[in-house]
Amino acid sequence: MAITTAESSYEKRIKALFDKQVQMEAREASVIKKVFKFNSNLLDVKEAVVNHHRDVEKLQKVVIQRREEMEKRVSFMEELAQEVEATKQRNLVMREQIKQQKMLVRQRKNEIMESIHTLSKATGTYINREALPARVKGVTVLHGDNRDELIPFDLKATDVEGLDSLCQHLHSLNIDVSQWQQLVSLATEMSMESHPATPPKDAAKCKSIIEIDLTSPTIQA
Structure with a gap:
């Protein structure tokens, strides 16, 4: 045990x-x-x-x-x-x-208009602005003692011979051609500035003439 x-x-x-x-x-x-x-x-x-x-x-x-x-x-x-x-x-x-x-453009236009007005009175010439610059169109008044003689003209601006003949004719009538040419030049310039659109086909051949706006006067014979 x-x-x-x-x-x-x-x-x-x-x-x-x-x-x-x-x-x-x-x-x-x-x-x-x-x-x-x-x-x-x-x-x-x-x-x-x-x-x-x-x-x-x-x-x-x-x-x-x-x-x-x-x-x-x-x-x-x-x-x-x-x-x-x-x-x-x-x-x-x-x-x-x-x-x-x-401002200068306005001043220039005013000067041109004044010159145009002066030359227009001095030469007795009125130019149709709407015809410029393609055509030189208008009328020159030659004042006489008894009656006024109207000398209308309507030429292409490229018609150098026609313009030259017109200048010679005006010169023969004792019209200051230089003033007349200046008037046409200023008129063309004014027209070009007033209507700066596409120039006519003949414009490229034109001489550099300046444009203006003038109304034909009422001439009494």
């Missing part, structure tokens, strides 16, 4: 040791699983950190690119504003020049 009791006690110790070993192995396996899981999580975290850094670098590049684009836009807007201001100034200058030019 004593031996059985001793063996039973020994078995219990062996069993207790075996149970502890099993528990230790179970704990070790649990720790190994936790370590493996920790390492796996750590790798995931490291990978996430690397990806995060990569994303941050990309974001920084985008930020730098956007900043450069913004700086370029700001620079462009500043240049554009300067150009707009310069254009405004140029437009102001051009408006002033146009204003001055129009």
